[in-house]
Amino acid sequence: DDVGFIEEKYHPFEKSGLAVLPLNIQDGSLLAHWHQSLTMDQAWERVKEILETARKHKAVVTILWHNVSFTYPRCWQNLYTRIIEQGKADGARFMTAIEAVENR
Numbered sequence: 546d547d548v549g550f551i552e553e554k555y556h557p558f559e560k561s562g563l564a565v566l567p568l569n570i571q572d573g574s575l576l577a578h579w580h581q582s583l584t585m586d587q588a589w590e591r592v593k594e595i596l597e598t599a600r601k602h603k604a605v606v607t608i609l610w611h612n613v614s615f616t617y618p619r620c621w622q623n624l625y626t627r628i629i630e631q632g633k634a635d636g637a638r639f640m641t642a643i644e645a646v647e648n649r
Contacts, residue, residue, distance in 0.1 A: 548595060570606065
């Protein structure tokens with residue numbers, strides 16, 4: 546239900562023989578009324594903190610954005626677009642989950 550770098554895990558890691566790719570940003574955790582229920586501006590401020598931490602630690606940032614979040618009634622695509630645009634501006638590499646784990 547939270548976002549960010551839980552236990553300061555900045556990269557994929559192994560636990561009990563399994564590769565773990567921590568989830569950092571999720572649409573529902575930020576915006577859904579049953580979770581944090583942030584406004585778009587509040588959610589963006591939280592995301593900016595995560596992206597700044599990622600820059601400092603050269604961290605992997607994972608995003609989970611559900612398909613239903615791009616259409617009515619949620620229409621949360623603008624925040625997703627801002628995240629991607631900021632990543633591009635910061636020179637982030639965009640990878641699949643497998644690529645992120647393999648490049649740890």
